[in-house]
Amino acid sequence: MIDRMKPITEQSQANPSESSMHTAGARIILMGPPGAGKGSVSDRLVDKFGMVHLSSGDILRAERSSGSELGETLKKYMDAGELVPDEIVIKIIIKSISSLDSSKGLLLDGFPRTVIQAKQLDDALAKMGLPIHGVLLLDAPEEVLLKRITGRRICPKCGRVYHIETMPPARDNICDSCGTELIHRDDDTEQVVRERINLYHKETEPVIEYYRKSGVKIIEVNADATIDEVVERAIEGIRQVILSEKKGKTS
Numbered sequence: 001m002i003d004r005m006k007p008i009t010e011q012s013q014a015n016p017s018e019s020s021m022h023t024a025g026a027r028i029i030l031m032g033p034p035g036a037g038k039g040s041v042s043d044r045l046v047d048k049f050g051m052v053h054l055s056s057g058d059i060l061r062a063e064r065s066s067g068s069e070l071g072e073t074l075k076k077y078m079d080a081g082e083l084v085p086d087e088i089v090i091k092i093i094i095k096s097i098s099s100l101d102s103s104k105g106l107l108l109d110g111f112p113r114t115v116i117q118a119k120q121l122d123d124a125l126a127k128m129g130l131p132i133h134g135v136l137l138l139d140a141p142e143e144v145l146l147k148r149i150t151g152r153r154i155c156p157k158c159g160r161v162y163h164i165e166t167m168p169p170a171r172d173n174i175c176d177s178c179g180t181e182l183i184h185r186d187d188d189t190e191q192v193v194r195e196r197i198n199l200y201h202k203e204t205e206p207v208i209e210y211y212r213k214s215g216v217k218i219i220e221v222n223a224d225a226t227i228d229e230v231v232e233r234a235i236e237g238i239r240q241v242i243l244s245e246k247k248g249k250t251s
């Protein structure tokens with residue numbers, strides 16, 4: 001039985017199967033400006049629920065560092081903080097989604113970022129019979145986003161995310177999980193981050209409206225809080241969406 005006096009994370013640690021039961025198979029799009037904490041929240045949700053995590057940024061970075069011709073094209077856009085053109089990104093990401101086993105649920109992180117991408121994603125997921133359950137929207141004030149991103153360090157091998165002030169690794173600049181030297185992303189400088197935040201307002205915020213109008217549930221989470229609090233709010237929001245979906249099916 002769910003004890004409403006206890007934080008949901010505590011409950012799920014005490015009885016993981018119960019919380020997982022409510023969110024198993026959830027297909028969620030994670031949205032938010034750069035620095036809202038999408039990467040850290042994804043890691044925690046995936047650890048807890050075992051859903052498949054698909055980060056468009058990670059997939060594009062892997063292609064970029066492969067040395068391919070496509071990788072060189074991606075580098076130009078990514079290092080400048082610009083969006084990769086829709087026709088390129090849609091092809092890469094939809095191909096990745098089709099090859100996944102999403103029976104345990106899906107967490108889409110960083111895709112879609114434009115309304116054109118959202119429409120193409122809807123078409124592809126409809127063909128696969130895997131509609132989206134909800135959009136998890138993280139947000140925080142711009143100064144908070146900037147501070148978070150410019151201090152961010154990432155493990156290039158396992159993808160774990162650190163912050164030089166708020167979440168440093170145990171050994172200076174070395175990943176706690178796999179011992180690899182951490183990197184500061186080329187697009188995590190203040191100037192590039194400002195450009196990425198502007199692009200978010202211009203290109204990605206209309207995607208939220210698109211989903212709202214399509215009747216997809218939007219779970220808004222204030223991400224100006226500790227990671228534990230943000231994850232707790234996110235889990236509760238996803239749980240509510242899945243419960244209302246189940247009720248809708250049975251009523």
Ligand code: AMP
Pocket residue numbers: 034056057058060077078079081082083084085089109110111112113114117187196
């Ligand atoms: P992220 O790791 O999600 O911040 O993405 C890093 C960079 O990859 C972005 O600044 C874009 O250049 C590119 N990117 C990632 N996802 C997309 C997308 N859905 N559409 C276009 N560009 C993207």
